[in-house]
Amino acid sequence: MHARVGASILQLAQATGTSSLFVVGTGKNVGKTVTMRAIYDACVAAGVLPGLTSIGRDGEAIDMGDAQPKPRLFLRPGTVIATARDVLPRSPASEMLALSPLRTAAGNLVYVRVRSDAYYELVGPPTASGIREAVAMLRRFAPYVIVDGAIDRIAALAGGEDAVVVACGASAAGTLDEAVADVRALVRRLCVARVEPGAPHVRIDGALTPGIAAELMRADERRSVVVRDPTKIALGGRAALHALERLDVRCERPLNVVAVTVSSAGRDRSFEPGALLHAVAEATGMPTFDVYAAQAA
Amino acid sequence: MKHGELLDDLSVRALDAAWLRDALAPVSPYGDRAYLAVEPFRRGSEGQAQEHAARIVRLARALDAARLDAVREVLRNVPDASPAIARASMGDALADANLLELQRFFDACERLDGLVGDCFELPGVASDAVRASARALELGRSGRFGFYVADAFDERLAGARAALARAQAEYDAVRGRAHAAVAATLGREIAGNEFIVMRADLSGTLPAGVRVVREAPTYILCELDADEATLGALARRDEAAAAVAQEEELIRERLTAVIRAHAAALDLATRTFGEIDLLVAAARFAQAHRCAVPAIGEDATFSFRGGRHVALEHELQREGRAFTPIDVHLDDVAVLTGPNMGGKSVCLRTCGFIALCAAYGLPVPAMEANVPLFDEIVWLGAGTDVEMGGLLSSFAREVVRLRDALARPRERRLVLLDEFARTTTPREGRALLVAVLERLRATGARALAATHLDGVAPAAGARHFAVRGLRGIPHRPATDDLHAALVTLAASMDYAIEEVTREATRRSDAIALAALLGLDDALTASAYDALER
Numbered sequence: 001m002h003a004r005v006g007a008s009i010l011q012l013a014q015a016t017g018t019s020s021l022f023v024v025g026t027g028k029n030v031g032k033t034v035t036m037r038a039i040y041d042a043c044v045a046a047g048v049l050p051g052l053t054s055i056g057r058d059g060e061a062i063d064m065g066d067a068q069p070k071p072r073l074f075l076r077p078g079t080v081i082a083t084a085r086d087v088l089p090r091s092p093a094s095e096m097l098a099l100s101p102l103r104t105a106a107g108n109l110v111y112v113r114v115r116s117d118a119y120y121e122l123v124g125p126p127t128a129s130g131i132r133e134a135v136a137m138l139r140r141f142a143p144y145v146i147v148d149g150a151i152d153r154i155a156a157l158a159g160g161e162d163a164v165v166v167a168c169g170a171s172a173a174g175t176l177d178e179a180v181a182d183v184r185a186l187v188r189r190l191c192v193a194r195v196e197p198g199a200p201h202v203r204i205d206g207a208l209t210p211g212i213a214a215e216l217m218r219a220d221e222r223r224s225v226v227v228r229d230p231t232k233i234a235l236g237g238r239a240a241l242h243a244l245e246r247l248d249v250r251c252e253r254p255l256n257v258v259a260v261t262v263s264s265a266g267r268d269r270s271f272e273p274g275a276l277l278h279a280v281a282e283a284t285g286m287p288t289f290d291v292y293a294a295q296a297a
Numbered sequence: 298m299k300h301g302e303l304l305d306d307l308s309v310r311a312l313d314a315a316w317l318r319d320a321l322a323p324v325s326p327y328g329d330r331a332y333l334a335v336e337p338f339r340r341g342s343e344g345q346a347q348e349h350a351a352r353i354v355r356l357a358r359a360l361d362a363a364r365l366d367a368v369r370e371v372l373r374n375v376p377d378a379s380p381a382i383a384r385a386s387m388g389d390a391l392a393d394a395n396l397l398e399l400q401r402f403f404d405a406c407e408r409l410d411g412l413v414g415d416c417f418e419l420p421g422v423a424s425d426a427v428r429a430s431a432r433a434l435e436l437g438r439s440g441r442f443g444f445y446v447a448d449a450f451d452e453r454l455a456g457a458r459a460a461l462a463r464a465q466a467e468y469d470a471v472r473g474r475a476h477a478a479v480a481a482t483l484g485r486e487i488a489g490n491e492f493i494v495m496r497a498d499l500s501g502t503l504p505a506g507v508r509v510v511r512e513a514p515t516y517i518l519c520e521l522d523a524d525e526a527t528l529g530a531l532a533r534r535d536e537a538a539a540a541v542a543q544e545e546e547l548i549r550e551r552l553t554a555v556i557r558a559h560a561a562a563l564d565l566a567t568r569t570f571g572e573i574d575l576l577v578a579a580a581r582f583a584q585a586h587r588c589a590v591p592a593i594g595e596d597a598t599f600s601f602r603g604g605r606h607v608a609l610e611h612e613l614q615r616e617g618r619a620f621t622p623i624d625v626h627l628d629d630v631a632v633l634t635g636p637n638m639g640g641k642s643v644c645l646r647t648c649g650f651i652a653l654c655a656a657y658g659l660p661v662p663a664m665e666a667n668v669p670l671f672d673e674i675v676w677l678g679a680g681t682d683v684e685m686g687g688l689l690s691s692f693a694r695e696v697v698r699l700r701d702a703l704a705r706p707r708e709r710r711l712v713l714l715d716e717f718a719r720t721t722t723p724r725e726g727r728a729l730l731v732a733v734l735e736r737l738r739a740t741g742a743r744a745l746a747a748t749h750l751d752g753v754a755p756a757a758g759a760r761h762f763a764v765r766g767l768r769g770i771p772h773r774p775a776t777d778d779l780h781a782a783l784v785t786l787a788a789s790m791d792y793a794i795e796e797v798t799r800e801a802t803r804r805s806d807a808i809a810l811a812a813l814l815g816l817d818d819a820l821t822a823s824a825y826d827a828l829e830r
Contacts, residue, residue: 113443294487
């Protein structure tokens with residue numbers, strides 16, 4: 001299904017020269033873990049045994065929020081993961097590499113190397129600083145790190161030199177148009193360009209909030225509005241699109257968004273896969289993949 | 298670090314007890330636990346308190362700062378093995394993360410002994426029990442710092458794992474063939490269990506071995522079904538995995554049994570870790586602040602020479618200024634007078650800080666000191682009137698604190714009064730302060746009262762000490778910069794304290810100070826006129 005898709009995304013990510021990749025989604029159950037698994041499988045196939053972690057909880061058999069089955073992570077020997085000690089399978093035994101004082105929802109974080117094929121659950125640190133620490137530590141054990149991210153923990157991307165893959169899907173939106181608008185806004189926000197050196201600008205210390213954005217728009221601000229990085233743009237959906245169209249928002253440290261994935265089959269609804277794939281590709285201008293249908297736009 | 302009855306909350310703040318607590322803070326979870334239990338020495342244990350302080354100073358002399366810091370680095374990085382030891386004692390088979398914690402702890406014991414084994418002031422931690430337990434885990438060492446329930450522990454485990462690897466390979470092969478067959482039929486690549494088939498791409502029905510998860514108008518969400526061969530291979534893999542799990546668990550139980558057998562000694566080692574952490578933190582404190590062992594005796598006389606308030610000294614050093622050490626001798630109640638900004642409050646705080654250090658058996662920031670163990674150190678007056686109820690005036694708050702302090706039955710108390718009753722009329726304030734000092738003397742307290750009120754010492758029959766004060770009237774700096782004014786003031790002020798033997802009205806230099814701090818010339822001239830009138 002997804003081997004070629006995973007390989008394509010991995011190739012795009014590695015072309016940016018980054019050594020870590022975050023998968024972030026427009027909501028729950030939009031195929032983040034499936035995307036991560038596809039990229040992971042591509043890494044394994046390429047002989048690169050990566051490090052994995054998650055912001056929050058992933059890979060569990062049942063979604064703790066809604067008791068629905070979740071995609072699981074079947075990991076190969078040599079893979080290194082950062083996860084909570086209480087969710088580690090007792091057998092097969094894993095190689096304990098390091099202990100961390102970072103707390104998660106299921107006990108302190110540990111770094112382990114998979115020694116036998118098995119299903120694993122990833123429960124990573126809930127904070128942005130914690131995830132950055134975990135990524136830095138994983139880099140000591142693995143040449144490449146993949147993080148199953150979360151849209152409400154996007155601050156974890158700040159300060160990192162990561163590639164970013166955005167996942168969207170039917171679960172997070174009522175209609176196909178809504179799904180496309182959401183992902184367009186998120187990608188537009190994450191792809192804010194670097195400020196031109198010497199360009200007249202107004203710098204925002206902290207977050208560009210809806211209040212600040214509205215004030216700048218009212219003042220008909222023509223200079224570039226500069227934030228530290230795209231995670232400091234605290235605007236979502238239509239508000240983000242509106243502000244980004246009216247204001248010349250720039251950043252000091254841009255992110256490397258490399259691809260978008262779509263999941264047309266949601267729990268409560270599904271969209272026509274081809275239509276979603278092509279609409280998202282057109283709206284975002286990004287390489288777009290359907291990880292379930294193994295198709296690229 | 299408990300204060301118990303030694304300090305109330307306002308005295309904790311006035312005496313910078315929180316600063317001391319932070320300065321002595323341990324770096325390991327073992328030290329944290331030990332620190333929670335630290336409490337002041339009580340009267341009757343003067344010898345132990347003094348020996349404790351002496352041990353810290355000997356340690357500070359035996360190990361230089363670099364070695365003490367190296368010890369702290371080991372302590373800082375060691376994980377907490379106590380829960381694992383407790384779990385083993387209670388019969389739980391330890392998890393692999395617990396075994397790694399223990400291995401790291403044993404490694405840290407060895408490193409600590411290597412670092413300070415030649416120092417008699419610190420106990421050894423790598424006991425026979427530690428070494429025996431470490432040996433038991435050694436087969437699991439993976440790389441330099443890792444742990445793994447390795448095949449080397451038992452050849453049956455190695456056999457079970459080899460069987461599992463074969464079963465997994467067999468399952469992968471069967472599954473791979475199923476994938477390949479479905480992929481060939483569909484004419485596309487598939488991997489994993491779930492995939493979408495577009496109806497437009499499907500000519501006829503779905504291939505055999507595919508289960509429909511969900512149907513939509515344009516596509517079908519499918520899953521690879523498990524045929525008999527797959528189910529058989531899966532069963533054999535699960536059986537092999539169960540055998541591995543059993544062997545791994547047996548090894549964990551064996552290792553846990555070793556820990557359980559040595560649990561008492563290992564627990565002692567963790568407590569020794571905590572003790573070392575506290576001692577090393579105190580030794581660093583003693584080194585950093587040039588502390589001395591106080592003579593802690595049953596005699597109630599409290600005196601020191603060259604005393605410093607290290608929190609304030611630290612603050613002054615940051616501004617490029619120096620603390621002027623002070624001498625105090627307090628064998629009864631006494632009065633301290635002197636100019637504004639002359640260091641009266643600092644003197645009181647220094648007394649309190651030094652008494653506090655001695656109460657915990659710590660070296661004190663002074664060249665030498667005689668310190669009794671006080672039941673209570675009380676700060677009254679300025680600096681304590683902010684926190685209490687808004688309905689009370691400053692004076693009322695002071696009185697309520699005094700009333701409460703006098704109501705507490707304490708045989709030996711150090712009372713530090715900073716401008717007590719300064720907010721009422723000088724005449725009655727003086728009378729009240731005299732009465733308070735007389736009462737404190739009657740209760741056997743040691744008390745020092747800093748005041749601007751005249752004639753308190755002779756009226757109370759108390760010794761009178763005074764800050765020497767300004768050597769002359771300093772010139773106002775050219776700018777209004779407050780920092781420059783303070784530097785000028787510090788250069789002109791003689792902070793030394795001397796006993797006053799002949800009572801006379803003393804200068805407070807308040808008007809000169811007000812001028813130095815920026816009050817305009819006309820106003821200060823007017824003030825001098827008023828003074829003459």
